[in-house]
Amino acid sequence: LVTISSPDTNDTSTVGAMWTVSIAGELWFALMWVLDQLPKMQPVHRAVDVTALDESLLPTMDVFVTTADPDKEPPLVTVNTILSILAADYPADRFTCYVSDDGGAPVTREAVAEAARFAGLWVPFCRKHGVEPRNPEAYFFRPGGTGSVGAGGYKGRAWPELARDRRRVRREYEELRLRIDALKAGDMRRQRWSSLADGTCLRRRRGTVEDHAGVVDVLIGRPSRTPQLGVRTIVDGTTNQQLVDLSSVDLRVPAVVYMCREKRHGRAHHRKAGAMNALLRASAVLSNAPFILNLDCDHYVNNSEALRAGACLLLDGGGVGCDVAFVQFPQRFDGVDRADRYANHNRVFFNCTELGLDGLQGPIYFGTGCMFRRSALYGVDPPRWRPRRGAAAGKDDDDAIKIKPDTFGLSTPLLGSVRVVSEQCRNTTTSPSCSFDGAAIGEATALVSCGYQDGTAWGRDIGWMYGTVTEDVATGLCLRRTRSAAPRRSTSPTGCARSCAGRRAPSRYSSPATTLSDSAPAAGSIRCSAWRT
Numbered sequence: 001l002v003t004i005s006s007p008d009t010n011d012t013s014t015v016g017a018m019w020t021v022s023i024a025g026e027l028w029f030a031l032m033w034v035l036d037q038l039p040k041m042q043p044v045h046r047a048v049d050v051t052a053l054d055e056s057l058l059p060t061m062d063v064f065v066t067t068a069d070p071d072k073e074p075p076l077v078t079v080n081t082i083l084s085i086l087a088a089d090y091p092a093d094r095f096t097c098y099v100s101d102d103g104g105a106p107v108t109r110e111a112v113a114e115a116a117r118f119a120g121l122w123v124p125f126c127r128k129h130g131v132e133p134r135n136p137e138a139y140f141f142r143p144g145g146t147g148s149v150g151a152g153g154y155k156g157r158a159w160p161e162l163a164r165d166r167r168r169v170r171r172e173y174e175e176l177r178l179r180i181d182a183l184k185a186g187d188m189r190r191q192r193w194s195s196l197a198d199g200t201c202l203r204r205r206r207g208t209v210e211d212h213a214g215v216v217d218v219l220i221g222r223p224s225r226t227p228q229l230g231v232r233t234i235v236d237g238t239t240n241q242q243l244v245d246l247s248s249v250d251l252r253v254p255a256v257v258y259m260c261r262e263k264r265h266g267r268a269h270h271r272k273a274g275a276m277n278a279l280l281r282a283s284a285v286l287s288n289a290p291f292i293l294n295l296d297c298d299h300y301v302n303n304s305e306a307l308r309a310g311a312c313l314l315l316d317g318g319g320v321g322c323d324v325a326f327v328q329f330p331q332r333f334d335g336v337d338r339a340d341r342y343a344n345h346n347r348v349f350f351n352c353t354e355l356g357l358d359g360l361q362g363p364i365y366f367g368t369g370c371m372f373r374r375s376a377l378y379g380v381d382p383p384r385w386r387p388r389r390g391a392a393a394g395k396d397d398d399d400a401i402k403i404k405p406d407t408f409g410l411s412t413p414l415l416g417s418v419r420v421v422s423e424q425c426r427n428t429t430t431s432p433s434c435s436f437d438g439a440a441i442g443e444a445t446a447l448v449s450c451g452y453q454d455g456t457a458w459g460r461d462i463g464w465m466y467g468t469v470t471e472d473v474a475t476g477l478c479l480r481r482t483r484s485a486a487p488r489r490s491t492s493p494t495g496c497a498r499s500c501a502g503r504r505a506p507s508r509y510s511s512p513a514t515t516l517s518d519s520a521p522a523a524g525s526i527r528c529s530a531w532r533t
């Protein structure tokens with residue numbers, strides 16, 4: 001730098017300015033580097049032992065899938081995501097898959113119904129042979145998928161039987177793909193036709209329909225509590241041909257609910273945050289599960305034990321599970337490059353930064369692949385932060401929560417469900433009542449109308465935050481925001497302890513990150529399809 005001089009003139013002022021700017025730049029980058037290193041000083045590596053979970057005490061779970069535009073997010077990708085969820089290793093009667101279709105597209109609705117039908121074969125097949133991953137496209141056709149390899153990676157008992165079953169299921173899956181292609185082709189024809197006939201029904205902005213009624217539709221109801229074994233075959237409806245012998249396999253498939261929130265021209269819809277809050281409300285009056293897993297439609301569950309692993313951390317988290325607001329799974333983008341030259345596996349962020357942040361107050365919520373505690377999304381403080389109002393009377397009523405109607409809106413069933421959840425942290429094992437009857441569906445439809453949130457705290461103090469394009473980061477940070485006084489109790493709550501996870505030092509709600517996918521095969525991770533939209 002010292003030797004730089006202007007060749008044409010003796011004017012040293014230009015050189016001085018350049019020198020100053022470059023030194024300032026270097027100092028800035030040095031500061032950035034130091035700031036970047038500080039959060040990584042205390043990385044926390046967690047391991048879970050899903051076998052320690054008591055099967056009969058597993059809490060219920062609601063899984064939310066968001067999709068918005070069938071042109072940018074192919075319905076086949078959404079179908080595969082849904083199938084990877086339905087086939088997850090979690091009791092079928094204890095979780096519900098909610099699919100939000102923000103575009104209100106008939107093609108998405110039909111594709112979800114196709115997925116629900118195909119799940120009747122795919123889910124028992126996965127259970128029978130313990131296949132991984134449980135996304136059929138990845139299983140059959142991706143380079144890492146075990147659906148095309150020999151007996152080497154096989155976990156089940158009967159290799160010849162797997163080979164036979166796999167051939168048949170693959171044929172069915174290929175037919176499903178063709179049906180979805182046909183749906184898409186039909187949809188495009190319909191659009192062209194209707195745009196000629198009646199332009200008003202196609203008010204579109206950036207690819208998504210902006211004007212449609214709210215719909216809540218139960219595609220698969222809640223299955224029975226007891227396994228349905230002993231059925232000899234699944235019979236193909238058209239050819240009456242035996243497909244797969246499922247005589248000793250549980251045939252139950254988890255419940256599937258299709259939802260499309262109401263959208264009206266000129267109203268603010270708040271993009272994904274609005275869709276997530278609509279899902280939160282609708283699911284509250286249907287299944288009201290204490291734990292919620294959130295996935296974008298192009299992010300599938302790569303490991304069938306992911307739901308159990310997340311539940312493990314939320315239940316126990318090293319003895320203070322009730323203080324854990326969310327568990328963020330790593331996101332890996334598949335299929336771009338096996339050697340990962342373009343860093344699609346996000347190793348620096350998920351294996352380093354997020355673990356470091358876990359050692360501080362918890363990692364950042366990254367929009368997808370995240371398991372939440374419902375009460376945290378409602379702004380309910382964790383038990384050790386609640387004032388001990390009953391202490392003077394010798395009674396600990398920490399769990400008593402004040403729920404104001406103007407916060408949540410006027411729906412009485414919703415307020416009732418919020419009360420149940422906020423009092424539940426000590427005992428997530430008593431499943432809330434779950435109902436998919438006509439009254440509940442009607443209430444859920446009212447809750448996804450676009451006027452419901454007017455004058456309430458949705459998007460501000462509860463649910464996903466509005467007013468930002470990165471609602472994920474904002475929501476994650478708000479969950480850790482300290483609102484009440486310092487903790488009164490330092491002992492861990494004992495009601496939901498399980499022997500499974502790592503250590504914790506939170507301020508308010510904490511949120512472990514998991515790197516489970518890299519450490520052991522019995523682990524959870526969320527994989528992303530090859531593209532991002």
Ligand SMILES: O=c1ccn([C@@H]2O[C@H](COP(=O)(O)OP(=O)(O)O[C@H]3O[C@H](CO)[C@@H](O)[C@H](O)[C@H]3O)[C@@H](O)[C@H]2O)c(=O)[nH]1
Nearest residue numbers: 066067068102271272275296297367368469470471472533
């Ligand atoms: O009006 C909308 C817009 C989007 N989405 C859904 O939201 C998700 C994410 O939207 P996308 O446009 O795909 O954003 P990305 O940049 O791919 O997503 C990343 O960044 C977002 C904003 O930070 C996060 O919400 C996402 O979870 C994260 O994966 C997708 O499932 C969409 O279907 C809706 O449901 N309604």
Ligand SMILES: [Mn+2]
Nearest residue numbers: 296298532533
């Ligand atoms: Mn996306």
